[in-house]
């Protein structure tokens with residue numbers, strides 16, 4: 001049963017209990033480019049209390065560096081080594097776990113962030129934001145030359161998705177022997193500034209259906225994301241809390257990692273999913289309406 005936080009003492013107790021605070025981003029800190037009320041104040045309270053802060057997002061559209069730019073633009077203190085996105089985790093997985101040979105490359109369905117993280121990891125890639133793939137012309141195999149050096153396809157949120165990209169990825173995954181099929185994350189929806197949009201999971205779904213094969217998913221709730229953080233940061237799981245808006249990614253990720261979990265209701269998960277007859281089997285330790293509620297502890 002989740003503990004519903006409400007009194008100032010509830011939030012004060014949470015601050016006493018946890019030293020490391022992992023924050024999901026979309027739906028917790030912001031919607032698109034619009035900060036959620038109180039987010040900046042709460043982060044500065046945590047910093048004043050000398051808490052360790054990490055940002056853990058499944059959004060693969062930005063690299064760690066470009067997320068740092070977003071934080072700066074929004075006036076939120078953040079340091080690159082505090083930011084862990086699924087594009088970074090996917091690039092590290094390809095370079096350090098799969099150990100893709102240097103003469104191989106990745107076919108990217110995704111945006112600039114994925115390309116930047118692959119480049120930072122020294123992984124060659126094709127596709128992504130290449131203008132040649134950004135076409136609504138019918139795809140013809142007669143015009144396509146298979147690149148035998150493509151050893152992996154990585155699929156993330158791509159707001160310029162089209163039939164050409166899906167068809168090229170399909171060719172590599174069916175014709176290049178051993179070609180890895182990776183998804184940065186599988187969120188079904190994305191809490192944008194003014195409402196819900198299809199998420200990264202909705203981008204890889206056509207491929208998994210056409211292939212009859214599931215990708216290796218890198219982001220939350222997968223342990224891969226936590227492995228990526230643990231390789232860079234020391235924290236005590238017993239004194240760490242994951243703050244998120246989605247039960248089947250953020251909260252499950254925290255539970256898989258032995259962390260405490262705080263669900264906020266400013267993003268994907270609704271009240272009906274945590275109470276009543278159809279409540280999810282994924283039960284957070286704590287629930288509060290918004291991250292801004294932690295301002296109750298005072299400065």
Ligand SMILES: O=C(O)[C@H](O)[C@H](O)COP(=O)(O)O
Pocket residue numbers: 024025026027056057058059060157185187188189190191198199200201
């Ligand atoms: O569709 C996606 O990729 C995700 O919904 C989105 O990026 C979620 O990001 P997060 O809530 O993990 O910050």
Ligand SMILES: [Mg+2]
Pocket residue numbers: 024025026027028244245246267
């Ligand atoms: Mg979120």
